[in-house]
Amino acid sequence: MSVxxxxxxxxxxxxxxxxxxxxxxxxxxxxxxxALDLQNLYIEKLLSxxxxxxxxxxNHATRDVDFNFEFVSCYKxxxxxxxxxxxxxxxxxxxxxxxxxxxxxxPSQEEGSDQRIVPYKVGDNGAVVLREDFMERxxxxxxxxxxxxxSSTCMNRVVERGRKVRLEIFETRNRxxxxxxxxxxxxxxxxxCYLGELLTKSEADNREKAIxxxxxxxxxxxxLVDDEEVYVVDGRKFGSxxxxxxxxxxxxxxxxxxxxxxxxxxxxxxxxxxxxxxPAGTExxxxxxxxxxxxxxxxxxxxxxxxxxxxxxxxxxxxWPSQRKTLQED
Numbered sequence: 001m002s003v004x005x006x007x008x009x010x011x012x013x014x015x016x017x018x019x020x021x022x023x024x025x026x027x028x029x030x031x032x033x034x035a036l037d038l039q040n041l042y043i044e045k046l047l048s049x050x051x052x053x054x055x056x057x058x059n060h061a062t063r064d065v066d067f068n069f070e071f072v073s074c075y076k077x078x079x080x081x082x083x084x085x086x087x088x089x090x091x092x093x094x095x096x097x098x099x100x101x102x103x104x105x106x107p108s109q110e111e112g113s114d115q116r117i118v119p120y121k122v123g124d125n126g127a128v129v130l131r132e133d134f135m136e137r138x139x140x141x142x143x144x145x146x147x148x149x150x151s152s153t154c155m156n157r158v159v160e161r162g163r164k165v166r167l168e169i170f171e172t173r174n175r176x177x178x179x180x181x182x183x184x185x186x187x188x189x190x191x192x193c194y195l196g197e198l199l200t201k202s203e204a205d206n207r208e209k210a211i212x213x214x215x216x217x218x219x220x221x222x223x224l225v226d227d228e229e230v231y232v233v234d235g236r237k238f239g240s241x242x243x244x245x246x247x248x249x250x251x252x253x254x255x256x257x258x259x260x261x262x263x264x265x266x267x268x269x270x271x272x273x274x275x276x277x278x279p280a281g282t283e284x285x286x287x288x289x290x291x292x293x294x295x296x297x298x299x300x301x302x303x304x305x306x307x308x309x310x311x312x313x314x315x316x317x318x319x320w321p322s323q324r325k326t327l328q329e330d
Contacts, residue, residue, distance in 0.1 A: 038065070045071060046241075051163040054241050057170045058177065065177075072195055072238045075267070080200040081231055084264035091147030098154045099144060106144050106156060106262070120155050121188075127164075128155045129188030130273050135254065140223060140268065145260040159258045159271045163192045169244050170283075175309050178283045179244040185278040191253060194219060194242050194270040196235035204232035211236075217243060223257045224265040231266050242272055247319055248285035250312040252278050255286055285310070288319050 039056065042065055046054045049071050058065070077083070092105045101107055107116040119141045123129035144156040152161070166182040185191065196217065199207070204218055217235035220227075235243045245253070258269040272286065305318035 038067070041067065046169075049073075049241065052166045055166070055168040055182070057168055068237065069243075070238050071240065073240075075195060075198040075233065076238050078197050078199045078203060080203065081198045081267075083267055084261065088263040089147055089261045090263070091145055091149065093149050095149045097151045099148075099150045099156050101156055104144070104150075104156065106142050106148065108140065108142050120158060122155065123188060124186050127186065127189060128158050129186060129190075130256075131188070135188060135273070135275065141256055141258040141271070142262055143258060143260055147261075158190050159193065159269060160260060163190070165189070165191060167192070167241055167284075169241065172246065172283065175246050177244045178246050179241065180281055180283050181278070182280055184280045185274045187274055187276050189274045191272040191274060191284065192240055192242050193258075194233060194235060194240060194255065194272070196233045196239040196243075197237065198267065199232045199234055201228070201230050201232060204234060207234060207236075219255075219270060221257075221266060221268060221270075223268070229266065233270065245272070246283065246285050246310075247288040247308065248310040248312060249287065249308060249315045250310070251285045251287045252276050252282065253284050253286045254290070292316065 039058075043056055045067075046056055050073050092099060094100070094104055099106070101118040101120065102116055104116065107118055109116055117134070117137070117139055119130055119134045119139075120128050121131045141159070143158065143160055144150050144154050145160060148154070150156075165185060168180050168182055169177055170180060172178040181191070201220075204220075208216065208218060217239070219233045219235070220230050221233065222230040252275055253272050254275050256271050256273055258271045260269070261267070272284075278284070301317040305320060308315055308317055308319050
């Protein structure tokens with residue numbers, strides 16, 4: 001059956017008036033649940049870290065956090081990295097609960113002497129800390145390990161026992177994120193290790209080129225081997241909470257190489273220790289370029305260099321003597 005529709009009347013569009021609102025509509029701001037959700041997500045990541053709690057006090061900068069970063073408890077070996085075979089490693093034979101570090105075979109010897117280089121002493125409140133004279137050295141810390149006959153309470157197992165201080169990621173005034181402790185830290189006390197992917201030098205060079213002007217998280221394990229054979233730690237995608245430690249030209253912490261598998265000269269740990277007594281809540285910093293030589297590296301600030309913002313009286317004005325912390329030869 002067909003249906004007949006009445007023909008619509010024509011109207012002049014110019015004569016058609018639409019009613020106007022008596023007040024301007026302003027959409028309300030939605031509740032900011034996203035930032036809170038991101039903060040809770042990151043706190044969950046921090047809960048996975050071994051040891052005392054790691055806190056997150058960056059409510060207004062949550063969106064700047066790299067959520068693709070993964071916290072790890074040891075190095076992640078990349079292709080091409082070959083550890084020394086386990087059969088080459090050995091431990092001490094002290095057969096006591098706690099080693100006498102003056103005769104234990106783990107600490108290194110003074111050159112041309114039978115005397116051992118003892119790294120640790122007992123500090124305040126029974127804490128084992130680095131000796132003052134050792135902190136002035138450029139020496140590897142050789143600790144006892146699971147291969148040794150001593151017990152886990154041996155004073156030469158400081159780094160092996162792990163972090164003992166509570167840490168907090170916070171937002172600095174002018175340098176992005178930073179790291180501080182909720183505990184007072186005494187001079188020589190162990191804080192934590194720097195971790196990440198362990199790379200060959202060639203892979204590290206390729207990554208350095210690819211990241212362009214972004215921050216570098218590369219540290220060379222060049223303490224005992226020459227530049228061509230060195231492995232490199234990359235803390236960009238994987239690592240520990242120490243990746244948030246900022247540079248200072250007047251630092252309160254220092255990075256020391258530490259070995260537990262003494263036969264391997266290419267793979268060892270990078271451990272942070274306090275250089276001075278650090279009150280709770282003070283930012284933890286270290287020198288990104290501790291071997292800075294004004295004669296070799298120059299006193300003038302490179303206009304293309306990464307600017308230093310530590311604001312210390314002895315500030316060098318730049319983090320490195322060139323634009324990037326390069327791993328390649330000049």
